[in-house]
Amino acid sequence: xxxxxxxxxxRLIRALSYLDYTVVRQKGxxxxxxxxxxxxxxxxxxxxDPLKIGTLHGILVEVANARSISVQNIIDLx
Numbered sequence: 596x597x598x599x600x601x602x603x604x605x606r607l608i609r610a611l612s613y614l615d616y617t618v619v620r621q622k623g624x625x626x627x628x629x630x631x632x633x634x635x636x637x638x639x640x641x642x643x644d645p646l647k648i649g650t651l652h653g654i655l656v657e658v659a660n661a662r663s664i665s666v667q668n669i670i671d672l673x
Contacts (some may be wrong), residue, residue, distance in 0.1 A: 598652045602673055603644040608656065608670035611638075614662060636661040 600662045601664070607617070610627060616628040630636040638657060641650065 598648055598655070599670060599673055600648065601645045602651055604640050604642045605644070606673060607640060607646065607651070610669065611658065613672050614658070614664075614669070616658075621673055630661070634661065 596651075600631045604626070606627065608616075611628055614630070618640070619627045621627070622641075624642045626642060627639050628640060629640050633663050636658075638654060638661075640646075640654060646654075655666045655669050659669055
């Protein structure tokens with residue numbers, strides 16, 4: 596599994612909305628997303644275009660662990 600390149604924050608936020616994440620707030624260049632759960636989960640995404648590979652991979656792994664799905668399932672939504 597290879598982390599995709601050139602993924603914008605807007606594209607990632609749209610993909611996470613399919614997993615029932617909603618935008619809670621935005622402060623400057625960071626957006627806070629929430630999932631009601633169970634278990635409840637909060638994640639912050641920097642509004643960069645494109646996201647750095649390490650940042651994107653970290654977000655994908657954290658969401659995959661919180662939702663008990665594979666990283667590949669999230670990549671398929673992108």
